[in-house]
Amino acid sequence: MEVLIETAMMLLILTDMALLGLSRLRPCIAASAFQGMLLGAFTILAHLHALAPRIIIIGLASFALKGFVFPWLLRRSIREADVHAELEPYVGFSLSILAGIGMLGASVWLSGQLPLAAPAGGSVVVPAALTTFFTGLFLIVARKKAITQCLGYIIMENGIYVIGIMSVVHVPALVELGILLDVSVAVLVMGVAIFHINRQFDHIDTDQLDSLKG
Amino acid sequence: MLPLLLALGIIVISGCAALTAWNKPRLSSCIGAGGTVLGCAVGIIPALEVLMGGATRSLRCAWSMPYGSFFIELDPLSAFFLLPVFFLSALAAVYGGQYLMKYKDTKKLGPAWFFYTFLVASMVLVCLARNAVLFLIAWEIMALASFFLVAFENEKPQVRRSSWIYMVATHLGTACLLPMFLIFGAHAGSLDFDRFAHSLPQPLASICFILALIGFGTKAGIIPFHVWLPEAHPAAPSHVSALMSGIMIKTGMYGIVRMLTFFDVPPLWWGWLVLAIGIISGLLGVLFALAQHDLKGLLAYHSVENIGIIMMGLGVGLIGWSAAVPSVAILGMAGGLFHVVNHALFKGLLFLGAGSVYQAAHTREIDHLGGLIKKMPWTGACFLVGAVAIAGLPPLNGFLSEFLIFLGSLRGAISMGADVAVPLIGAVAGLALIGGLAAACFTKAFGIVFLGEPRSKTAADARESGPLMVAPMALLAAACIAVGFLGFCIVPAMSGVVTGILGFDAGPELKMAGGSLGSITAASTALLLLLACLAWLRRFLLSGREVGSSVTWDCGYTAPTPRMQYTASSFAQPITHFFGSLLGTKKRLQLGGRYFPGAAEFATHTQDMGYEKLYRPVFTAVKQFCERFLVLQHGRMHLYVLSIVATLVVLLVWQLR
Amino acid sequence: MHLEAFMNIFFGIVFAPLLAGIISRVKARVAGRTGKPLLQLYFDIYKNFRRGAVYSTTTSWLFRAGPIVGLAAALTALAIAPPLGSAAPLAFTGDVLLFAYMLGLMRFFTVLAALDTGSSFEGMGASREVFFSALAEPVLLLGLAAVARKAGTLQLSELLAAASATSPELVLVLAALCIVFLCENARIPFDDPNTHLELTMIHEVMVLDHSGPDFAFIECGAALKMWVLGSVIVGLVLPGAGENAWLVNGAAMLAGMFVLAISVGTVESVMARLRLLRVPQLLMTAGALSAFAFILVMR
Incomplete structure (x- = not known):
């Protein structure tokens, strides 16, 4: 049990690493899809001892949404917007990985400081969740393309989701469903936005939005 | 104490005698080198006795100098630093005897020997002095003697520039030492070292520590105060570079270690700081070395790297000391100190080797050399030993000291809490990276200089150096190998030194480390046996078979030239x-x-970072500031006198107020 | 000292060249070919031992010393790599470090021998080799330090034995060590041992000029290096079965090594060689994995 959860968290950290180190869009999306599926499986794993239908539904929903629907949406917008495959980072990949080490260290330290009720599954869950959260933030900040920012939001939400799942017994599932809805809206909006940015200016480099200023 | 004073006397007198024989270069070399060797031979005996467990000896005489006393003492720590001083000085003197002969028609050799002997004597005195005034006097003689030695070829503008940079940098360091000793003295009521111990309260202790770190660190060459090293070492004659890089910079380390004995258990951040400086110096040192084109410049940056490794050892030791983990403290300190000796051996060897290459090929430019191992087989073999040792590879001595530092850091990293484990694991990763890069740098230095085809005419015409230059190198190489195999008896023998610093018994822990080193010796012996077997096997296999020789695989080019080789x-x-x-x-x-x-x-x-980013801006700013006072320099004598009088009057009024 | 301490030495000497055979067989099968015999490397080594040698006129004694030092260092490292379930003949506190640095010694002399030929191709390979291995070394030590913290010991055999208990951080260390394994042994995605262009190679290009027994030594050394690094990985994954179960341990060891070889073959079949500029990034990633593992173990 414990081992399975911890291993899942390790894989979560590994996908974070991959997201930081990969230089092309499609593998990045694949990594996020893997992360989504992992989280779906994790939802059920974390509550194996008291499996409620509600949890199975959440698990399956996130498995399907994050593992298939979001990636499909992202891939579709890449195709439609004809995005160049390279990521164009502000922060180089080696440095991103170093930042990753820093984020993990900070997460471990933070999780020791936070007044959280220790969730089941050992204390590895909170650091992993925080790392995922920070990775998402980092991707939003350090990559140029609008589509990677979208990806960043998804990753960030994954981090929040993990903490949510660990306390889903205490917190109504509505919260979690609300978050899911939030992100799907975000994806849709971004998709539309990307599409429009592309139509207007022929590229989706948010850096170029500066040129809108008078 | 008497043999040591006798040794000092022999060395100094021989220097003065060499100076008087200034118009007979051969005679003055004989006197200078012979006197140094004799003095070192006399001096090394008491040092060895004290290290082997003999009692600490001291001598205290009154001295007319205010606050000064002629107080010298030989304890295990001093003896430990004196050992490489005597050993390397003697060998470098023998080498220098032949090396300087090349300049006998163009230069006066008397002064060179005079300053050489004074450099040796002052280093001995620095290690022995137990009074701040005496210490600073010895420290200054050391700086001045080495300055004149660096400026040996002062007809070259580059050499003049380098020696001035050295002079300024080293005095900036001394400028930090003065207030440190004054703070100590003010609290202890005396400038004798034995009164300093445990006298300072905390904020002052930390200030003193920082001052000492800058002051001694400048001499040792820690980044960013290392600017003089890559300038001075290439400029000096090679035997002097060997002496400066091998031991003179270690007096800075000696200063730091000696000063540590004045404090109580240090706060944890001292260890963090020293370790961080060590990692940064080590890493940047080796990276800058990789970017060098000048063989001696490369070696100079490697001195920065090795000082970094020594600092890492001290840092690990300090962290272990503050965190009250004796094994980490002992292993870190012992590793750092052991590296002091090892670095003296292999860096001395490498500088002497570089000097031989320079004299034979008339260039230090690595990219113009090549193929020297065929022309200079002895120099090549010795340089190879030095290269393997400095890259920290078994079975030679460099590996053993790095092993101790690794072991100490790993011990702490696998057992302690995050505030101790994080810096220590950083030390492990840093040391491993430094080791790998050092190996890269010395495959470059040895491979490009000695292997392949000569890349220039001068390199093709090189000849092996004379026997008096080869013999010291061979001895140093032998010492590197011997220390590599005898680590298991040497390290337990260091317990007196480490105990003297930390204040708790280091014997059992070092005996255990000696056990590990014994296993390493076993592995090294196995390695040598395997080597012999394999060599014999190949000879057996090839006997009676066709052994052809041909050109190197050239991928079908019709006219390959040596210029097509990979360069450094x-x-x-x-x-x-x-x-x-x-x-x-x-x-x-x-x-x-x-x-x-x-x-x-x-x-x-590749411009030096410390020079570009720290020294140049600071000096430019100081210059700009001072230029504002140019109005005062108007050249009228009576106004100058007036300003002097005014100053005196103001001071008088201020004092009598 | 029990006889089984020498098991890994025996296995290494006998079976090390088999790994290369398995890898190439797997690659051939995936590509739909029959492939060369499993024992091909044994035949090659045997044949090279029976040949004379040709030395370049540029070279010196160092060129001849290179292969010998390389093989001797690899053999010494083999004596430190523990077999499953018992300590190696050369086991002591801190043997991890000697293990890593023996491989460093091997590399040092291989590189010097390459530079001794004066060929730019070999210089190129040597230059890449020292760079990549300088980055790989901290990864190896950091990863093993993470395991050591879990195990509370610095002796390789105890450390690996304690690690075999399933722990999730092991996944990270394992990933890092596998990357180091591929890098140090010049496998795809770092280096393609089967390419035919000197400009793109790392390890193979350094040994272009060796022939006869020298080349046989080098091939033995390379095979042994793969074996010793592989046995660390296998030791990390598989638990030893007690002191006296040497039969089980030996079988498990061999099976583990063969599975490792098959996975390397699979990786090589599905991946292409990385651009050289990307190699340091992959090694940094491996370093990050090791550091992650250490941070997580430290909690």
Whole structure:
């Protein structure tokens, strides 16, 4: 049990690493899809001892949404917007990985400081969740393309989701469903936005939005 | 104490005698080198006795100097530092005897020997002095003697510039030492070292520690105060570079270690700081070394790297000391101190080797050398031993000291809490990276200089150096090998030294480390046996078979030339490119020809970071500030006198107020 | 000292060349070919031992010393790499470090021998080799330090034995060590041992000029290096079965090594060689994995 959860968290950290180190869009999306599926499986794993239908539904929903629907949406917008495959980072990949080490260290330290009720599954869950959260933030900040920012939001939400799942017994599932809805809206909006940015200016480099200023 | 004073006397007198024989170069070399060797031989005996467990000896005489006393003492720590001083000085003197003969028609050798002997004597005195005034006097003689030695070829503008940089940098260091000793003295009521111990309260202790770190660190060459090293070492004659890099910079380390004995258990951040300085110095030192084109410049930056490793050892020791983990403290300190000796051996060896190469090929430019191992087999073999040792590879001595530092850091990293484990695991990763890069740098240095085909005419005409230059190198190489195999008896013998610093018994822990080192010796012996077996096997296999010789595989080119070989710059390029943001290498590429390729030119230059980012801006600012006072320099004598009088009056009034 | 301490030495000497055979067989099968015999490397080594040698006129004694030092260092490292379930003949506190640095010694002399030929191709390979291995070394030590913290010991055999208990951080260390394994042994995605262009190679290009027994030594050394690094990985994954179960341990060891070889073959079949500029990034990633593992173990 414990081992399975911890291993899942390790894989979560590994996908974070991959997201930081990969230089092309499609593998990045694949990594996020893997992360989504992992989280779906994790939802059920974390509550194996008291499996409620509600949890199975959440698990399956996130498995399907994050593992298939979001990636499909992202891939579709890449195709439609004809995005160049390279990521164009502000922060180089080696440095991103170093930042990753820093984020993990900070997460471990933070999780020791936070007044959280220790969730089941050992204390590895909170650091992993925080790392995922920070990775998402980092991707939003350090990559140029609008589509990677979208990806960043998804990753960030994954981090929040993990903490949510660990306390889903205490917190109504509505919260979690609300978050899911939030992100799907975000994806849709971004998709539309990307599409429009592309139509207007022929590229989706948010850096170029500066040129809108008078 | 008497043999030591006798040794000092012999060394100094021989220097003065060499000076009087200034117009007979051969005689003055004989006197200078012979006296140094004799003095060192006399002096090394009491040092060895004390290290072997003999009692500490001291001598205290009154002295007319205010606050001064002629107080010298030989304890295990001093003896430990004196050992390489005597050993390397003697060998470098023998080497220098022949090395300087090349200058006998153009230069006066008397002064060179005079300053050489004074450098040796002052280093001995620095290690012995137990009074701040005496210490600073010895420290200054050391700085001045080495300054004149660096400026030996003072007809070259580059040498003059280097020696001035050295002079200024070293005095900036001393400027930090003065207030440190004054703070100590003010609290202890005396400038004798034995009164200093445990006298300072906390905020002052930390200030003193920082001052000492800057002051002694400048002499030792820690980054960013290392600027003089890559300037002075290449400029000095090679036997002097060996002496300066091998031991003179270690007096800075001695100062730091000696000063540690004045404090109580240090706060944890001292260890963090020293360790961080060590890692940064080590890493940047080796990276800058990789970017060098000058053989002696490369070695100079490696001194920075090795000082970094020693500092890492001290840092690990300090962290262990503050965190009350004796094993970490003992292993870190012992590793750092052991590296002091090891570095003296192999860096001395490498500088002597570089000097031989310079005299034989008339250039230090690595990219112009090549194929020297066939012309200079002895120098080549000795340099190889030094290269393997400095790269920290078994079975030689460099590996053993790095092993102790590794072991200490790993001990702490696997058992302690995060505030101790994080810096220590950083030390492990840093040391491993430094080791790998050092190996890269010395495959470059040895491979390009000694292997392949000569890249220039002068390199092709090189000849082996004379026996008096080869013999010291061979002895140092033998010492590197011997220490590599005898680590298991040497390290337990260091317990007196480490105990003296930390204040708790280091014997059992070092005995255990000696056990590990014994296993390493076993592995090294196995390695040598395997080598012999395999060599014999190949000889057996090849006997009676056809052994042909041909050209190197040239991929079908019709006219390969030595210029097509990989150069040092191209060998290091992947690394310098990857770490480009740290090095700031400037490239200049000029392509000739418009439609057809013509003569092209490519040059890289790596400017020293400490010089560019710290010293130059500070000095420019100081200069600009001082230029405002140029109005005062008007050249009228009576106004000058007036300002002097005014100053005196103001001071008088202020004092009598 | 029990006889089974020498098991890994025996296995290494006998079976090390088999790994290369398995890898190439797997690659051939995936590509739909029959492939060369499993024992091909044994035949090659045997044949090279029976040949005379040709030395370049540029070279010196160092060129001849290179292969010998390389093989001797690899053999010494083999004596430190523990077999499953018992300590190696050369086991002591801190043997991890000697293990890593023996491989460093091997590399040092291989590189010098390559530079001794004066060929730019070999210089190129040597230059890449020293750079990549300088980055790989901290990864190896950091990863093993993470395991050591879990195990509370610095002796390789105890450390690996304690690690075999399933722990999730092991996944990270394992990933890092596998990357180091591929890098140090010049496998795809770092280096393609089967390419035919000197410009793109790392390890193979350094040994272009060696022939006869020298080349046989080098091939033995390379095979042994793969074996010793592989046995660390296998030791990390598989638990030893007690002191006296040497039969089980030996079988498990061999099976583990063969599975490792098959996975390397699979990786090589599905991946292409990385651009050289990307190699340091992959090694940094491996370093980050090791550091992650250490941070997580430290909690």
